[in-house]
Amino acid sequence: MVKSAVLGFPRIGPNRELKKVTEAYWKGNATHDDLIATSKEIKKNNWLLQQQQGIDIIPSNDFSFYDQVLDLSYLFNVIPKRYSEYDLAPIDTVFAMGRGLQQNDDQGNKVVDVTALEMVKWFDSNYHYVRPTFSKNTNLKLNGSKPVDDYLEAKALGIQTRPVLLGPVSFLYLGKADKDSLDLDPLSLLSEILPLYNEIFNQLYKAGATEIQVDEPILVLDLTEKERNAIVEAYNYFHKNSQVNITLATYFGTVVPNLSALKDLPVAGFHFDFVRAPDQLDDVLSIISDKQTLSVGVVDGRNIWKNDLAKSTAIVEKAVSKLGSDRVIVATSSSLLHTPVDLANETKLSDEVRDFFSFATQKVNEVSLIANKLNGKNVTKEFEANAASIKARKSSSITNDAKVQERVKSINEKLAQRTSPFVEREKIQKDVFKLPLFPTTTIGSFPQTKDIRINRNKFVKGTLSSEEYEKFIQSEIEKVIRFQEEIDLDVLVHGEPERNDMVQYFGEQLKGYAFTTNGWVQSYGSRYVRPPIIVGDLSRPKAMSVKESVYAQSITKKHVKGMLTGPITCLRWSFPRDDVDQQTQALQLGLALRDEVLDLEAAGIKIIQVDEPALREGLPLRAGPERSAYMDWAALAFRVATAGVQDKTQIHSHFCYSDLDPNHIKALDADVVSIEFSKKDDPNYIAEFKDYPNHIGLGLYDIHSPRVASKDEFTTKVETILDTYPAKRFWVNPDCGLKTRDWYETKLSLANMVEAAKAFRTKYADQA
């Protein structure tokens, strides 16, 4: 019999129950018992749902109050002293590590004051994990037994589960050394941590678990010999010391370049991702030894499309023909953590579009159907209905727009190139804008106050008319413009008060996008996002941002930047299509934005910023040809969007992640870019940019913190940069938009920033 498996299920609850209870707990409005009760309910419902759908291998320990990697740090006592010294309850220690903690006593004195551990993206997903942070003082030992507790919780409900843990090599690899131990290589702790894993495995075995899913997702990255050897060492150790069967799981890519580490590895079975890397099947089949099982991940854990059951069944069949049905498992490609919980919660989708989708709950059913089919059960009706849905989506008028497809085909180099090279544009723009040295600007958004959110909600609900709402937005724009004039910024913005979200706002106005009402996916901790969905060919029926920009420009003599979200960011922060390649989707977005850029220009907007904060995260996980191909089409899409303007129009772009190669940025050919620099103190890093020919704004202060940055801080920062970076290309700005900030700190910080820039102007006057 072919078995069915799920690698992990979303833990947020169908109606964001987890977020509600944890946030209430943080505010003191829910007790620890409330937290536990909600978590038990969520876990129980998830397990029962999978059991009812006939899943053979149901995960446990996939639940977490904040982050599963953080839970593991806690379990192995990888807790920096600054958190452990307060003697907090276990859950509070976990939360303090995840999100920081400030507590005052009755007199208002700070008794606890710690910042959060670093949080980073989980591979190429939009989930963020809390980075294990090791120090030479780390005392590795077991702290509690969460995986065992969760296993027993399921067992008490009569459900046998397969506990899941992130494996030791990935856990160490994804971690980092703490400030006090910078020369510590986390991987050097391998031999110390293996016995702890083993102890947990043995406890699970004693509790009744026969099988464990151990995730080593780093096997899809470029690994060194040493890292591959660590895998070999770890799993040989477990083989010797533990009786439990281990399924070693990877996802999000191909393992083929690291196959040498997996060949002859003494584990009970492997799980691989055949959604992201279908081509690896023959290679991985060649290393499965006589008794090992292969879990074939064919139901996408990263997207929301209905599975093509016939196609998936064919992939699994191939494995069955080689290994026999008893050694093959049908599975989700990865944990379903990255998908919304249940399509049944969507009430506003049209029937046609709804039929395109499967959320986590539906995906569980798909896994089960494929297994049933392979086991000879009668699922003809379900397979026929599925085939009809797949066919309907392919030929739907929503997915196909011949005009858009033609337009993409007609893209050529000329269309994607500015008329003159930057050196000439620079001269022309210098005359047009007459900006001082160290021109000051911001990244676009200003504080999204409660008032703004209230009025937007009223407008959405219909209790505020569109005329009233428009007036309100204009008054917000005016407030932002007057403030910027007052502190004497050089290039102004309208403040983006009309935008709910930088992608959603444009997505809602583009043809080819769909939106959910409840399609929440965990981004980090209690923060969930509802990514828009690209369902079809994309185009722009009418102008999206011109009205606000033109209004802002009409009330000031200074230049106001038009503000758009770039094609790559729109693509990356949405669920993309799986029936059209990402490059095509990016180019369609590029063309739609090109229309907007040209409308802005025609309406008299002389500076246009096209934000690409997601450019860096789209970079493929592995180096090599795939990565350069990505940069080529990403840059092309950006230039399609921006290159249609006249030489005298100035194109800006903005990236939050600054560990971008200057060559990547160069390929965009923007006149001015702003990069995050507030947290970088590395002179080598800035040296990389000194030959970057166009202008750069080095984000000078961290907008994620409410701290007010002083004039002195700005001055020092600018001085260090000026050691390597030329004054004449130097713009001055914060490192991102200000929408999450309050006006109080925004006003003070920006005023200090302008003052600092002015002082430098005098000092460097000879370089103007």
Ligand code: MET
């Ligand atoms: C995450 S990048 C944000 C850029 C956008 N223009 C803003 O200022 O909010």
Ligand SMILES: [Zn+2]
């Ligand atoms: Zn940003």
